[in-house]
Amino acid sequence: MMRELATLMLYLTGLILVLRAPYALGVRASRPGWLAGTCGLIAIICLGFVVPVPTLDAAMGSMGYWNLLGATSTTLAFHFMYRAILIHTSKGSPPYYRRVLGLGIITYSAAFTMIAGEQNRFTSVEAFIAALIRQPWTALYLSIYLSLVAIIAALSLAAILSSANRSKIFVAGFSLVVLGNAVDVVLLWMQHFNVVSMALSTLLYSVYVSAFFSGAILLCLGFLRGSVRSLREFCTFLAYALRLRRILGRAGQDKRPLLDVARQPKIACYQMLIHVRDLVTLKGFALNTPEVSLTQKADALLIDSPIKSST
Amino acid sequence: MPLSRKSRALTTRALSELQLAPGMLAQDVVDAVATVLGKPIFLEQTVDERFKKTTGSFALTPDFALIVFRGIDPQAYQMHSLFHELGHLLCRHRECSRPGTQLETEALELVLWSEAEREAEFLAFKIASLISRKSRSIQAFG
Amino acid sequence: MSEEEVAPSELRYLFLALSKEWERSILEHAEARDLTSAQVEILLVLNESGPYSMQDLGQMLLLNRDPFRSVDSLVAKGLVERGSGEDKRKVLWSLTAAGAEAAADIVAADLSLLQNFVGDLPTESTAKLVNLLRSLQGKVPTLGVLEQRFSAQQSPMHEVLAAASSTDLQVNRSPIVASRLRQTLELKNAGEASAAFAKYSPQLAERGIELPFRNWVRLLENGGPVSRHVLGELSDVLTGNRDYLSTDDENVLKDVENHMRAENALLLAGVTGFGGRGALDAGALQALAELVQKRLNDGA
Numbered sequence: 001m002m003r004e005l006a007t008l009m010l011y012l013t014g015l016i017l018v019l020r021a022p023y024a025l026g027v028r029a030s031r032p033g034w035l036a037g038t039c040g041l042i043a044i045i046c047l048g049f050v051v052p053v054p055t056l057d058a059a060m061g062s063m064g065y066w067n068l069l070g071a072t073s074t075t076l077a078f079h080f081m082y083r084a085i086l087i088h089t090s091k092g093s094p095p096y097y098r099r100v101l102g103l104g105i106i107t108y109s110a111a112f113t114m115i116a117g118e119q120n121r122f123t124s125v126e127a128f129i130a131a132l133i134r135q136p137w138t139a140l141y142l143s144i145y146l147s148l149v150a151i152i153a154a155l156s157l158a159a160i161l162s163s164a165n166r167s168k169i170f171v172a173g174f175s176l177v178v179l180g181n182a183v184d185v186v187l188l189w190m191q192h193f194n195v196v197s198m199a200l201s202t203l204l205y206s207v208y209v210s211a212f213f214s215g216a217i218l219l220c221l222g223f224l225r226g227s228v229r230s231l232r233e234f235c236t237f238l239a240y241a242l243r244l245r246r247i248l249g250r251a252g253q254d255k256r257p258l259l260d261v262a263r264q265p266k267i268a269c270y271q272m273l274i275h276v277r278d279l280v281t282l283k284g285f286a287l288n289t290p291e292v293s294l295t296q297k298a299d300a301l302l303i304d305s306p307i308k309s310s311t
Numbered sequence: 312m313p314l315s316r317k318s319r320a321l322t323t324r325a326l327s328e329l330q331l332a333p334g335m336l337a338q339d340v341v342d343a344v345a346t347v348l349g350k351p352i353f354l355e356q357t358v359d360e361r362f363k364k365t366t367g368s369f370a371l372t373p374d375f376a377l378i379v380f381r382g383i384d385p386q387a388y389q390m391h392s393l394f395h396e397l398g399h400l401l402c403r404h405r406e407c408s409r410p411g412t413q414l415e416t417e418a419l420e421l422v423l424w425s426e427a428e429r430e431a432e433f434l435a436f437k438i439a440s441l442i443s444r445k446s447r448s449i450q451a452f453g
Numbered sequence: 454m455s456e457e458e459v460a461p462s463e464l465r466y467l468f469l470a471l472s473k474e475w476e477r478s479i480l481e482h483a484e485a486r487d488l489t490s491a492q493v494e495i496l497l498v499l500n501e502s503g504p505y506s507m508q509d510l511g512q513m514l515l516l517n518r519d520p521f522r523s524v525d526s527l528v529a530k531g532l533v534e535r536g537s538g539e540d541k542r543k544v545l546w547s548l549t550a551a552g553a554e555a556a557a558d559i560v561a562a563d564l565s566l567l568q569n570f571v572g573d574l575p576t577e578s579t580a581k582l583v584n585l586l587r588s589l590q591g592k593v594p595t596l597g598v599l600e601q602r603f604s605a606q607q608s609p610m611h612e613v614l615a616a617a618s619s620t621d622l623q624v625n626r627s628p629i630v631a632s633r634l635r636q637t638l639e640l641k642n643a644g645e646a647s648a649a650f651a652k653y654s655p656q657l658a659e660r661g662i663e664l665p666f667r668n669w670v671r672l673l674e675n676g677g678p679v680s681r682h683v684l685g686e687l688s689d690v691l692t693g694n695r696d697y698l699s700t701d702d703e704n705v706l707k708d709v710e711n712h713m714r715a716e717n718a719l720l721l722a723g724v725t726g727f728g729g730r731g732a733l734d735a736g737a738l739q740a741l742a743e744l745v746q747k748r749l750n751d752g753a
Contacts, residue, residue: 029450088451226452267440270387274436277388281366282418282731296385302443303386307337307393310353355744361736368729368737370719370745374752377745395730405726418732427728 001206005213006049012220013040019227029087033223036080039073040220046070053123067128068112071145075105078152078177081219085156085170089163097155104148111141129191139192143185150181153215169222176215184208237265240298244272247294251276251285266302273298318430325401326437333444337390340438341378344397351375352400354393356382364418367392369399376400391435398434402427475566482562491517492527493559496548500556500625501602501678502667504536504547513598527552553626560678561619568614580610605668608682623680624699630676630684633698637691638673640713642720646673656690657683711735718742722749 016037024034045051046066056066079101086093114137122128132138157174160166187204190196196204241261249255253275261268276295279285287295314322328347331340345352357379362368366388367380378396380389404427423429445453476490488496491514498513499505511518524546527533532552536545548556571579590599608622616622624630643649650669657664662683672679672687679687681699688698696702697709715738719727722745729737 023450023453027450029447033452084451088448090448223452226449230453266443270439270443271436273387274391277385278366278419278422281384281388282364282422299385299387303390307354307356307380307386307389309356353748355748357740357744359740361740363736364732364734365737366730368733368741369727370722370724370741371726372723372745372749373725375748377741377748379741379744392730396728399728404728421732422730428730431728431730 002047002209002213003049005209005217006044006047009213009216009220010041010044010050012217012224013037013044016220016223016227017041019224019231023227023230032080032083032087036077036084037223039077039080040216043070043073043077046073048124064118064122064128067122067125068109070125071108071112071141072105075101075145075148075152078149078156081223082152082156082159084223085159089159089165091159091163093155100151101148104144104151108141108144108148111137111144115141129188133188133191134194136192139188142188146181146185146188150178150185153177153181167222169218169225173215173218173222176211176218178215180208180211180213180215183211234265236301237269238262240294240301241265241269241272243294244269244276244298247276247287247291248272248279251279253279269298270302273302314429314433315426318426318433321402322398322430322434322437325398325434326441328401329438331438331441333442333446335442337393340394340397340442344400345376348376348400352397353377355379356389358382367396369396371400371405391439394435394438395431397438398431399427401434402430404431471570475570478566479559479562482559487530488555489523489526491520491523495520495523495527496532496552496556497559498602499533499546499548500553500560501605502665502671504545506543506545510546513602515598557619557625557678560623560625564613564616564619564622568616572614576611576614579614583610600663601665601667604663604665605672605683606678606680607662608680612682621681624677624684626678627676627699630679630698631673632676634676634687634691635673637698637713640710640717641691642717646670653687653690657686660686660690662686708735712738715739715742719745722746 017034020030020034020037023030046056046069048056048066053066057064060066060069082093115132115135116137117132117135122131129138129142133142153174157171157178160170160174183204187196187201187208190204191201238261245255245261256268256272273295276285276287280287329340329343331343335343341352341354353375355377358381362379362381366384367378369379370377378393378400380392380396382389384392421428423432479493480488480490494514494516495510498510502513503510505513507521507524510520510524514520517523524533528535532549532555533546534549534552536547571582574582606623608616613622638644638649643652646669647666650666654664654666654669664683664687668679671677684698685695689695691697692709692713694705694709696705700706712735715735716727718739719742722742724742724745727738727741729741
């Protein structure tokens with residue numbers, strides 16, 4: 001199941017990266033979202049379903065650092081997601097947040113380096129855990145990492161819940177991540193102290209995988225929803241702008257460069273609509289029926305609320 | 312549209328006085344300009360035939376400003392004409408003269424024929440683009 | 454002779470030779486009326502900015518500062534007439550219709566002579582010559598007088614040199630111009646002559662036209678003499694239309710007058726600034742004035 005969920009996550013994060021790249025390049029507020037996607041993609045790659053773990057490990061010096069890279073990437077993915085949520089909800093992070101984040105990463109990284117034994121023989125996270133969970137450093141490493149991600153997810157959830165616009169998809173996503181990680185932390189310590197049966201261990205692990213990955217997928221979809229909306233708006237205005245450009249060409253006016261139109265189609269659409277209306281109103285230029293319909297639709301698209309006379 | 316250096320400085324200063332936020336409505340912009348002007352701005356929607364070739368106009372008195380726009384125009388065009396007149400008020404234009412005889416000058420040419428008209432038209436487009444920006448909140452995900 | 458060399462007395466005699474020849478030509482032209490140089494000058498000054506008292510007239514003349522005899526002679530020839538009053542020092546002297554006609558003829562002759570003298574020189578050279586002479590005049594007391602006399606008759610150099618006749622360049626006296634100017638000032642509530650002058654002469658000065666008050670009064674009373682160039686500038690300042698003060702085109706007259714009436718309506722409504730997008734013709738201005746008035750009434 002993990003493979004299927006991870007593969008779906010891979011496609012979703014890839015899509016986020018591609019769709020959001022133009023915004024991330026031009027708009028500062030969009031960058032955390034894009035970075036979340038980038039880090040998420042790295043984290044999924046470190047699961048070993050795209051690039052086999054031994055190959056990944058070999059590229060990193062065969063010290064097992066693929067594991068730490070995966071953990072750090074996941075942490076950072078949630079960190080950037082949290083930053084995007086804060087921008088979206090116009091909130092600030094608690095004063096202790098950066099310290100907790102920094103300390104958490106340093107602590108679990110240090111714990112990882114203390115784990116004894118060769119790590120270049122593992123082909124998956126499960127194999128790593130199964131072999132080394134009895135070591136305290138392993139349990140510490142994993143539980144600090146999972147707890148840190150859960151804390152960041154909880155902070156994100158709190159920000160969403162305290163805002164006016166409580167997106168259900170984000171509430172569900174972050175809740176599931178918190179739940180999944182909490183279950184996994186409990187499971188890890190039970191495994192460390194060897195107080196869990198195989199059946200219960202399998203069950204709890206399934207709960208963790210389902211919860212965490214479902215949550216992460218919901219978060220990706222939440223992200224994508226905004227991007228898709230934006231992309232749809234971009235394409236709509238681009239289509240209208242290109243048609244208005246044709247009308248201006250028919251009227252013998254200088255056509256706006258296509259690059260300008262493609263860069264900011266909404267603004268280009270508005271400016272060309274005004275130009276067309278000026279030609280109609282002030283110069284007596286005649287529009288044909290489809291052109292009239294186009295200008296009316298463009299007008300409705302651009303303006304939400306009418307202007308009223310003062311009383 | 313090309314503006315002289317003096318016009319660019321004037322329009323930049325005018326916009327900085329307004330502090331336009333994404334998502335503002337036209338009425339919000341009117342209120343912001345009224346605050347800068349220090350007097351109320353009344354809007355008048357008209358269907359008077361005499362405004363056939365005038366998409367919008369303004370009159371300034373010691374106590375108030377009046378902006379007239381045409382009820383027959385589509386919303387975006389009304390808004391643009393409104394913002395054009397607000398541009399005149401922001402630039403403190405007193406009298407927008409016209410060339411010698413308007414009989415030979417097309418109404419369309421008159422929209423940009425003087426520096427004052429170009430300043431107002433530039434501000435109209437600029438105001439529209441500033442208020443239609445996505446807010447930071449929306450930029451996070453779209 | 455080399456252009457870099459000159460004899461000490463040469464320049465004076467160059468000026469004298471040229472001005473003598475020019476005067477001779479003008480007098481030859483005026484021979485039918487048997488006029489002297491001093492009388493010609495008096496006719497021109499009275500035409501440009503009369504009437505004058507004898508004393509004030511003397512201040513304006515270069516050739517003869519005591520014009521008493523010359524004026525008497527011109528009166529005898531029916532070219533000048535006296536105003537009422539016993540004291541000859543306070544009486545005002547002005548041109549008769551024949552005198553105005555004679556003055557116009559002399560201006561026409563001056564134009565023809567100017568074109569003959571400098572017509573084959575490049576326009577820029579003539580402009581330089583005029584500017585040099587004006588700057589030299591700064592060293593003698595007469596400059597102020599010449600500026601006063603000729604500022605209302607200025608035209609662009611190339612127009613002067615290419616004009617077929619002086620009527621192409623100038624309006625000597627025009628009842629139409631006078632009446633239209635007065636009507637315009639009335640429509641614009643410009644007030645009396647001095648108030649209107651105070652309002653509009655700075656705007657003319659911005660366009661490089663320094664119009665003396667006397668000439669302004671002449672324009673209001675007689676519609677000239679004024680160059681078409683200055684008249685066009687004045688018309689533009691007052692109405693935004695260069696042709697309004699002198700045109701016959703009914704459409705232009707109607708358009709401009711309606712516009713002025715509408716602007717006046719706005720001003721009467723207390724409007725201190727107005728403008729619009731598009732044509733903003735007289736109809737739109739009138740409608741705007743009505744809306745302002747309605748708003749004022751609602752407020753009251």
